[in-house]
Amino acid sequence: MEESKVPLPTLERLATYLRYLNESTNRDEVTISSARMEEATGIHAAQFRKDLSYFGEFGQPGIGYKADELRQRIAAILKVEDTQPVILIGAGNLGSALLGYAGLPQHNFPIVGVFDNNANKIGYKLWNRTIEDIADLKAINRELKSQIAIVCVPNAAAQKVADQLVDAGIRVILNFAPTVLRVPERVFVRNVCFVQELMVLSFFLSPGLQAGD
Amino acid sequence: MEESKVPLPTLERLATYLRYLNESTNRDEVTISSARMEEATGIHAAQFRKDLSYFGEFGQPGIGYKADELRQRIAAILKVEDTQPVILIGAGNLGSALLGYAGLPQHNFPIVGVFDNNANKIGYKLWNRTIEDIADLKAINRELKSQIAIVCVPNAAAQKVADQLVDAGIRVILNFAPTVLRVPERVFVRNVCFVQELMVLSFFLSPGLQAGD
DNA sequence: TAGATTGTTAATCGATTAACAATC
DNA sequence: TAGATTGTTAATCGATTAACAATC
Numbered sequence: 001m002e003e004s005k006v007p008l009p010t011l012e013r014l015a016t017y018l019r020y021l022n023e024s025t026n027r028d029e030v031t032i033s034s035a036r037m038e039e040a041t042g043i044h045a046a047q048f049r050k051d052l053s054y055f056g057e058f059g060q061p062g063i064g065y066k067a068d069e070l071r072q073r074i075a076a077i078l079k080v081e082d083t084q085p086v087i088l089i090g091a092g093n094l095g096s097a098l099l100g101y102a103g104l105p106q107h108n109f110p111i112v113g114v115f116d117n118n119a120n121k122i123g124y125k126l127w128n129r130t131i132e133d134i135a136d137l138k139a140i141n142r143e144l145k146s147q148i149a150i151v152c153v154p155n156a157a158a159q160k161v162a163d164q165l166v167d168a169g170i171r172v173i174l175n176f177a178p179t180v181l182r183v184p185e186r187v188f189v190r191n192v193c194f195v196q197e198l199m200v201l202s203f204f205l206s207p208g209l210q211a212g213d
Numbered sequence: 214m215e216e217s218k219v220p221l222p223t224l225e226r227l228a229t230y231l232r233y234l235n236e237s238t239n240r241d242e243v244t245i246s247s248a249r250m251e252e253a254t255g256i257h258a259a260q261f262r263k264d265l266s267y268f269g270e271f272g273q274p275g276i277g278y279k280a281d282e283l284r285q286r287i288a289a290i291l292k293v294e295d296t297q298p299v300i301l302i303g304a305g306n307l308g309s310a311l312l313g314y315a316g317l318p319q320h321n322f323p324i325v326g327v328f329d330n331n332a333n334k335i336g337y338k339l340w341n342r343t344i345e346d347i348a349d350l351k352a353i354n355r356e357l358k359s360q361i362a363i364v365c366v367p368n369a370a371a372q373k374v375a376d377q378l379v380d381a382g383i384r385v386i387l388n389f390a391p392t393v394l395r396v397p398e399r400v401f402v403r404n405v406c407f408v409q410e411l412m413v414l415s416f417f418l419s420p421g422l423q424a425g426d
Numbered sequence: 427t428a429g430a431t432t433g434t435t436a437a438t439c440g441a442t443t444a445a446c447a448a449t450c
Numbered sequence: 451t452a453g454a455t456t457g458t459t460a461a462t463c464g465a466t467t468a469a470c471a472a473t474c
Contacts (some may be wrong), residue, residue, distance in 0.1 A: 007440075009441070009442095010441090011416050012413055014405075014412075014416075015412035016409065018412065019406070019409060033456090034455075041299050041393060042393055044442075044443070045358050046442075046445095047442065047443075049345075049455095049457065049458085050441090050442080050443085050457085050458085058457095059450085059455075059456055059457080060456075061448070061449045061450050061455050061456035062453075062455050062456075063371065063450060063455070063456085064455065066425055069462080075372055076332060077416065078412045078416050079415045079420060084418070093309070093310035093313045094310045097309065098407065099309035100306045101307070101407070103391070103410065104407070107411070109408065116443040121398055141338060148414060148415070155236075169419055170413035171419075172410060172416075172418060174410050174414060178316070188414055191415055192233070192405060193228075194314070194405070195317065195320045195322065196225065196228040196229065196232060197298070197387050197405060198297075198361065198387060199227075199228035199231065199291045199293055199404050200221075200225055200291075201387060202291050202292045202297055202385070203224050203290065203291050203292060203386070204401045205360050205361075205385065207292060208385075220464075220465065222465070222466095246431065246432090248431085257466075257467070259468070260465095260466065260467075261434065262431095262433065262434085263433085263466080265432085265433085265435060267435070270432085271432090271433095272432055273432075274430080274431050274432040274433080274472070274473045275429075275473065275474040276430080276431070276474060277430090277432080277433075278432090294468055376457050
């Protein structure tokens, strides 16, 4: 399982397959073929088989894949069979929305700690969870043992927070601040930027046209 | 400007360049070279020049790019020089957070309408904006003339909402529901899925290790 | 002019798709 | 067995990077 040679797009698609297999409405499918997966996710059947091939043999020629086994194996690859505790930095609007989002614990990503640097927030509760002082991050995470952080702080604070997270033993960061975070090579960052997504979409609008034209 | 042959990764990077150029803290740079842009964004200098080359000549050999002119030209390419009104579907936690996010209007994407199907929300205000009935979407958007929609509804409702959006003249959709939306070819969709991002990151964790080990 | 940096071409790299022998 | 579908190899496609003549 030479992880270093797995393409990133493959990992992203694995997550898509897993999300599909996890959906309760699909739990009645006992076996699933690559053609069926293409139908469900829009990802080419050959691509699906190729993606899996990085990790061994999964299916039965002539039959397909046992849905439940496939789900378990992809979950194992992505290391989400067991709960992965997540900490959240930044108790603003977005942080609050994420804390209230049931999809995270449902997919084995419970938020186990919330941190902020704002004295008006520290000690108060958000969704029934006490907001901790970011200064105590390292000490508290010695207990929480989280390796995953979600960063929802303003741009200006993001780099400092990233440094603190690395110091506290965090290994991967989901960053909502629209900044390039500088972290050691061993730490992985993924950025989500709403404005950037809208800019890309905006390109596809026809110039000068408005809805209804 | 053969739009159809511009690679999607190029558009995503253009948005990154623009975000950098838009940052107030960088407004003192009068000219900027591709090497400087690499430093700032992590994107290879050759890649930067190649990306721009799809849209004509921008810079001065030996000197670089005039920062302000570059900003304007990229903004024009992405069609964000002028305000692009956006409508928001789903007045839940995430929708509320997006509505309160100052970054959207700051980048010329003001949210001009909010819709929901929940009778307990319709008519009430969120961030001082009245929540409209999704049933009135088409009629109201005849006035709003928005071409961009952000979808923050539960999975089960997403496809129906997408159909209504298409019917109301929406051309591009930023979808936060973890479902594959079926839309006509002329409509563009980008998906943002928090759980998927976390799954990809989770892959990079070492098995069995915890923070502090 | 000399030094710097662009815009573009060509080379490399990597990812997607097609095809098909293996096999349930 | 015949039909279906996998896993993998090879072919295609596309994107990134290197190199350099053009030029400010």
